[in-house]
Amino acid sequence: MKNEGLYIRLLLDGTIKRRLVTILGEVPLADTTIAEELIGLIDTNNVPMYQAIKDIWSYTGSWIEKPIGLREFERVLGNYLHWLRNRNLIRYTLFMTTYEDLDEKPDYRTPEGSMKLANLLTESMAPDYVVDRTLYALSKQTAIDLDDEHHFLRESSCVTHYLLEDTMEEEYQFRNEEQYYIFLLQQYILTTPNLISCQFCGRYFTPKTRKLTKYCDRITRNSKTCKRIAPGLKKRERDAAHKVTSEFMRIKDMLFHRKDRAGEDKKSSVIDLADGEYVQWLAAATDARDRYLAGELSEEEAMAIIYVPTKDELLEQISSELTLETAATQS
Ligand SMILES: [Zn+2]
Numbered sequence: 243m244k245n246e247g248l249y250i251r252l253l254l255d256g257t258i259k260r261r262l263v264t265i266l267g268e269v270p271l272a273d274t275t276i277a278e279e280l281i282g283l284i285d286t287n288n289v290p291m292y293q294a295i296k297d298i299w300s301y302t303g304s305w306i307e308k309p310i311g312l313r314e315f316e317r318v319l320g321n322y323l324h325w326l327r328n329r330n331l332i333r334y335t336l337f338m339t340t341y342e343d344l345d346e347k348p349d350y351r352t353p354e355g356s357m358k359l360a361n362l363l364t365e366s367m368a369p370d371y372v373v374d375r376t377l378y379a380l381s382k383q384t385a386i387d388l389d390d391e392h393h394f395l396r397e398s399s400c401v402t403h404y405l406l407e408d409t410m411e412e413e414y415q416f417r418n419e420e421q422y423y424i425f426l427l428q429q430y431i432l433t434t435p436n437l438i439s440c441q442f443c444g445r446y447f448t449p450k451t452r453k454l455t456k457y458c459d460r461i462t463r464n465s466k467t468c469k470r471i472a473p474g475l476k477k478r479e480r481d482a483a484h485k486v487t488s489e490f491m492r493i494k495d496m497l498f499h500r501k502d503r504a505g506e507d508k509k510s511s512v513i514d515l516a517d518g519e520y521v522q523w524l525a526a527a528t529d530a531r532d533r534y535l536a537g538e539l540s541e542e543e544a545m546a547i548i549y550v551p552t553k554d555e556l557l558e559q560i561s562s563e564l565t566l567e568t569a570a571t572q573s
Pocket residue numbers: 440441442443444445457458459460462468469
């Protein structure tokens with residue numbers, strides 16, 4: 243039995259008890275809840291990870307042309323893993339256990355093996371994608387479609403341990419981070435959650451009371467929460483904030499779809515979160531949203547950075563430009 247991994251117990255009140263077992267021993271983790279864990283992942287800015295993996299990709303297989311390439315690859319890979327361990331010990335540990343569980347471990351000293359390893363690093367970002375897509379659907383009250391859109395929610399795998407001392411309590415062991423988040427999403431959906439997105443900052447939250455709550459408790463401007471800032475603003479300003487932040491969420495989801503469907507077999511393709519274009523957009527758009535909320539950018543300035551036209555809008559734009567051009571040449 244392989245010991246390393248993330249162990250969790252679910253209590254009836256929704257609390258998750260967690261412990262992480264690394265090669266160096268057990269690391270205590272704070273209690274959390276399913277909703278907190280899922281929303282927390284979306285709130286985390288993982289752009290630096292995507293950027294680092296994008297960099298690693300540029301070094302893969304480069305020793306075909308340059309003998310020094312392998313040493314460079316080892317250096318960027320080593321730096322990344324060291325950095326990841328300090329930044330996100332759970333993701334690091336579960337990346338290592340996922341690697342350990344591979345039937346065939348890629349030999350990274352070969353050009354093909356280095357690409358396989360970079361692919362594995364890209365896949366280690368998959369939790370961000372599955373959680374983002376599912377929470378977006380839940381917050382929009384869109385049905386969860388296990389046959390298509392949300393096929394990834396169909397199954398998760400973990401090892402169940404029974405704590406036989408005096409109860410039949412179960413403890414689940416995960417050795418892959420995506421499996422852990424899929425499991426949490428499955429449990430979360432079963433509770434028919436009331437997940438809403440804040441009408442000011444756009445981020446997800448679950449209201450504590452049944453009373454209609456529009457704004458969250460996050461600090462967005464001048465060390466004040468959305469709940470304190472938004473009601474004091476003019477309606478026009480509130481509407482503008484809602485537009486900017488909901489457009490940010492909508493476009494992120496649209497880009498996910500675009501990438502997802504770009505694959506040959508959309509059922510098995512995972513979005514490449516280290517994809518250059520996507521990373522660039524996410525970095526710039528997240529920054530623009532946050533600066534807009536902090537009052538540093540105007541609505542127009544923020545939207546100019548966040549906005550990406552849909553395919554139909556692009557086509558319309560091109561055809562109207564063509565019409566103008568034809569009209570110009572005819573006159
Ligand atoms: Zn908010």
